[in-house]
Amino acid sequence: VVGGGAVSPGELPWLAALKRDGKVICGATVVARDHLITATHCIFDNTCSHAQESPDRRMGCHRVTREMTADGVEASRLSVLVGEYDVNNSQQDGIPVAHVTQHPDFNRFTYDNDIAVLRLSEPIPEHLYRSACLPDFEDDNRLEGVEAIVSGWGSTIEKGPPSSIPMKAEVNIWAQEECSGAGYGRRKVTPRMLCANAPERDSCTGDSGGPLLLTRPHYTIVGIVSWGRGCARQGYPGVYARVAKFLPWLKVALRHACMCHP
Ligand code: 4AZ
Secondary structure, X not given: OEOOEEOOOOOOOXXXXXXXXXXXXXEEEEEEOOXXXXXXXXXXXXXXXXXXXXXXXXXXXXXXXXXXXXXXXEHHHEEEEEOOOOHHHOOOOOEEEEEEEEOOOOOOOOOOOOOEEXXXXXXXXXXXXXOOEOOOOOOOHHHOOOEEEEEEOOEOOOOOOEOOOOEEEEEEEOOHHHHHOOOOOOOOOOOOEEEEEEOOEEOOOOOOOOEEEXXXXXXXXXXXXXXXXOOOEOOXXXXXXXXXXXXXXXXHHOOOOOOOOO
């Protein structure tokens, strides 16, 4: 997060860090005692998922094992840190991910539909978390001009190192028409995305998969950090997966699990 401040311990108890092979790679959001939401691009293996890939690009691939989910991601390599503050001095390995549901229409070139659901191998201990709420609306206009909070362990300046403690910043959600006409030009902002920023404030590398939250009336996840040109560049807002567009899909992927208790 660029231009923000430090999150206090316990302040955002739905904020989680996603680890792959023991290394923090992304953020995630707790929405039930054993389910989190993140970005599909965090776990989509670009180098391996397509059979036509040239042999040299396949070099970096992990071997296909029985632990692979139907979507081609090895859930066994993933774990989440919940209730953790300084991820460089972590007291836990993280809770193992049992299953990954990537959005079936994720587009690895445009990042359209950049959302995934993680199911944990065991529930998160009660004292470590609270669930964020899901939106109860699907319409776009409701979010226009609204203030929201982005948070995560990502870089605090463009091309900078990740942060060891979570940072947060208040940003404003753009009108969708302005967003799709922003500086991105041919890089498309689809109806499944939303833009948010403020002067000198933005999400950044490493915040991907983490939440964009409304604070009122309850903490509600309206966006998932997805992409953008650089960080906090004028005319190039952060782009987020627009959670309200995925409610029917989410209900199924979450198996109607118990959600937030406002
Ligand atoms: C990234 O690389 C990334 N400024 C995330 C968010 C933004 C840019 C890049 C938005 O993960």
